[in-house]
Amino acid sequence: MSSSKSERLAKRIADHGRHLFVYHQIWTNQVIYSLERSMNNNQVLKQLTFAGKKTLPSALRKDMWRPLLTATFPSPSQGLAAFRKLRELRMLHEHNWEHPDPEARKMPEKKQRGHLIMDQKANSIADLAWVLRHQDQLGLKKQQQHQDDQNRIREELLALAKEAEEGGVPLLEQSLKDQEAAVEKMKKEQQQGGEDAPSRKQIGEGLLALKAMRLRYQKMLAAHEAINLAKTSALKQSEAQEARGTASPDSVDLTIEPPEIFYHPPIGKPQHKKRSSGQQVPLYTADGVTIRWTNPLDAEFAAEWPAAVKHDFAGLTRHTAAPVDEEPVFYAQDLTMRNTSYKYQALRDARAARSEATEEQYEEEIDDAEYERLTGKSAAELRA
Structure with missing residues (x-):
């Protein structure tokens, strides 16, 4: 091909x-x-x-x-x-x-x-207008929902980054270890049996809490790293502006890109397809x-x-x-030309070019003496 x-x-x-x-x-x-x-x-x-x-x-x-x-x-x-x-x-x-x-x-x-x-001609046209209005309203609703999600993710990122700076990472690690030990203890008690043995529902709730805690721990580390990267980028930008002599507090851009883990749905809710931060939401408009x-x-x-x-x-x-x-x-002539295939049009143009070339080949200029010899009339008489 x-x-x-x-x-x-x-x-x-x-x-x-x-x-x-x-x-x-x-x-x-x-x-x-x-x-x-x-x-x-x-x-x-x-x-x-x-x-x-x-x-x-x-x-x-x-x-x-x-x-x-x-x-x-x-x-x-x-x-x-x-x-x-x-x-x-x-x-x-x-x-x-x-x-x-x-x-x-x-x-x-x-x-x-x-x-x-x-x-169904009239119905179809009315349906098209209704579908376009419905898509426009749905697009505005999705756009507002997307904006709310972005604001929620940004607030969560800033809150976790602040907690990490205040020493929340070691405390969350200790809580993870305690929760893992508690879940293992419940599993052993269930295997041993007895009246006070935990049920499968209790163990499942403990596992869900453990998963949520692990997700929060990973988000905290990712938020701390994203904030540090944003600060490093802003510092380099400020130093470059100072070197050029165009330093200004308002010109430094502190852009924080939420990591992909922040788009993970909360534990316990229906799991949807993950969407990265750079992926745009398809909006109808x-x-x-x-x-x-x-x-x-x-x-x-x-x-x-x-x-x-x-x-x-x-x-x-x-x-x-x-x-x-x-x-x-x-115009109808332009419509005919557009509907004519390119191959047929090329053949027609080539045929016209060959015809013009043939006519030019047989056209010869003759002088006055040759004209008088062929026709028996002089060129002067013809001009008179």
Whole structure:
């Protein structure tokens, strides 16, 4: 595989889920969601719900499906979450729907019910607006939670470092030894048996307390080391500024990076995957979300859009959504040129170049005497 192909494949894998392509059927207004620009029958046909006889095609016809919109998200994880949620909402619309006219005594006919179930264009656009609002609110909530966790970790680090400076490390080591001895004593008493023998629950509680004490001891050592590293770095920075003659108390930056052990969940709570201090929390946000509409008037099917969402025109398209990394096309001639393959375009340009070269080869300039000999008329008479 060449380097260019491998780079394109790597970029395609990295951006998988970042772009969401939505298509609709021009007659029934059925809607399908795709993570690829082109519609794949094996993946798309599974999204269509049976709504009556002859409502599930064996294959998709390109002349019956048109691009509805293309949504671009800031991160692939947010796009995949939106893709999953939109499919769930569409299934809910198709299987749990209300009567269009509550005052009617009879249900619509079977054929009419099928049309009502398949018509999901307006619902899908409203669902997309709801999903974006929900993701924006969830992102703000996670961001606040992340900030609270950072503040809690920083306070814990400073408190443990202060305790270590005051001589808390030897005292905690002695407490660890006493707790280990107490647990070993309870295990021996349980093996010997008797009425006063400790139960398994008591031994388990002692082991949990021992683990929490060990974690606190390791955090104390890590906090003491992190504070010392921060002070050493700040001292070197101050000395360098004094050597340059730009020393200032406010210019010294005391940056404390919490060690990874501080991200360990407390003992006794559900264990989640550890997250290092440098790892960013994936946050959902409406900032950076761009929706390119084939028909901008379709955006009015939603009552409200998040203010940060950007709406744009996708340009002219036919059967496949417009490329997201190219400028929109507004003229049919430009659309034809873009849809023409590069190989065919190169062959056509080469054929035109050869034709021009052939014409230039047979063009020869002749003087006045040669012209008079060939035509029997002088060049002066022709000019007159």
